[in-house]
Amino acid sequence: MLKIGNLKFEKALLLAPMEEVSNPPFRVTCKRLGGLDLAFSEFVNSEGLIRDSDKALKKLTIYEEERPVGIQIYGPTIESLIKAAEIAEEAKPDLIDINCGCPVKKVTAHGSGAAFLKDIELMAKMAEAIVKSVKLPVTLKTRIGWDMNSIVIVEAVKRLEQAGIHSVAIHGRTRSMGYKGSANWDWIRQAKEAVKMSIIGNGDVMTPQDAKRMFDETGCDGVMIGRGAIANPWLFKETRHFLETGEILPEPTLQEKMNVMKEHLRLGAEFKGEKRAMIELRKHFSGYLRGVRGIAKLRSSLMQETELAPIEEKLDAFLEKQEQESFLRV
Numbered sequence: 001m002l003k004i005g006n007l008k009f010e011k012a013l014l015l016a017p018m019e020e021v022s023n024p025p026f027r028v029t030c031k032r033l034g035g036l037d038l039a040f041s042e043f044v045n046s047e048g049l050i051r052d053s054d055k056a057l058k059k060l061t062i063y064e065e066e067r068p069v070g071i072q073i074y075g076p077t078i079e080s081l082i083k084a085a086e087i088a089e090e091a092k093p094d095l096i097d098i099n100c101g102c103p104v105k106k107v108t109a110h111g112s113g114a115a116f117l118k119d120i121e122l123m124a125k126m127a128e129a130i131v132k133s134v135k136l137p138v139t140l141k142t143r144i145g146w147d148m149n150s151i152v153i154v155e156a157v158k159r160l161e162q163a164g165i166h167s168v169a170i171h172g173r174t175r176s177m178g179y180k181g182s183a184n185w186d187w188i189r190q191a192k193e194a195v196k197m198s199i200i201g202n203g204d205v206m207t208p209q210d211a212k213r214m215f216d217e218t219g220c221d222g223v224m225i226g227r228g229a230i231a232n233p234w235l236f237k238e239t240r241h242f243l244e245t246g247e248i249l250p251e252p253t254l255q256e257k258m259n260v261m262k263e264h265l266r267l268g269a270e271f272k273g274e275k276r277a278m279i280e281l282r283k284h285f286s287g288y289l290r291g292v293r294g295i296a297k298l299r300s301s302l303m304q305e306t307e308l309a310p311i312e313e314k315l316d317a318f319l320e321k322q323e324q325e326s327f328l329r330v
């Protein structure tokens with residue numbers, strides 16, 4: 001059972017924090033499709049929040065229908081993370097999450113993200129300071145260690161539990177692996193066995209069967225899904241159904257895929273402005289159109305567009321053509 005303050009979920013399914021992906025339009029889209037218990041925002045730069053930067057402040061936006069949602073912050077020092085946590089708390093999320101897993105050099109070079117894995121004493125001290133500075137529950141997301149020679153996750157979760165952290169999400173890779181190789185779920189199991197607090201497993205869950213296997217093999221309380229949700233926003237719904245019944249749901253119809261994709265695009269345009277949203281949302285096209293015959297040409301033609309209307313027109317025309325063809329085949 002995942003327990004974070006008053007939030008409680010049996011076999012929780014969580015949307016991972018993902019930069020330029022886990023924003024309100026995508027979180028709402030996944031939530032509406034069903035099966036999703038808790039979503040995280042993309043990481044928000046503590047220094048940006050302190051500077052009052054519009055870009056950082058916009059990332060604190062929460063739509064009521066997507067709750068519960070956690071805001072994730074990252075930053076280089078205890079002081080800046082405390083200030084950022086206090087600012088994020090004013091946006092009234094359901095929890096605050098601290099990023100101690102981002103492997104990107106420009107982030108770790110300043111001591112942020114996965115850099116905390118090099119000093120778990122400091123990580124625990126920072127976590128304790130944030131727990132004390134906000135009223136909301138605090139969670140933390142990290143990796144298993146800096147590199148293969150320094151796997152620290154078991155010791156880290158023990159220290160973080162003592163520091164008052166409510167739950168830790170563990171991506172089963174080291175910082176130096178980046179996204180290469182495969183996530184080592186056995187470290188997630190060992191971390192889970194070492195503490196009483198809830199543990200969230202993360203890394204390489206792409207199907208409902210993967211999620212079940214992660215629950216079974218690690219004993220984790222929640223499974224967090226990132227890239228799998230970009231590839232298939234129905235994954236939470238399908239996984240929930242599979243966990244409850246052992247059955248795999250049929251693929252959504254082309255009509256349903258197109259409707260959900262168009263609604264996601266509309267929400268994106270409202271939130272970010274049309275041009276920026278149409279460019280950012282390109283990374284979702286393959287996911288929505290996956291498995292559809294003759295899609296390559298449509299996808300590359302959608303990639304040329306920076307406005308909503310021509311994309312909607314192309315999707316409608318494609319759907320109509322497909323329907324005519326299947327009518328002729330009958």
Ligand SMILES: Cc1cc2nc3c(=O)[nH]c(=O)nc-3n(C[C@H](O)[C@H](O)[C@H](O)COP(=O)(O)O)c2cc1C
Binds near residue numbers: 020
């Ligand atoms: C496009 C992208 C952006 C990401 N941004 C963040 C982020 O802002 N904060 C974070 O903690 N992790 C971030 N991650 C890592 C994911 O949350 C997750 O840990 C990782 O993708 C492994 O899970 P998966 O195999 O389910 O994708 C990002 C990953 C991707 C693919």
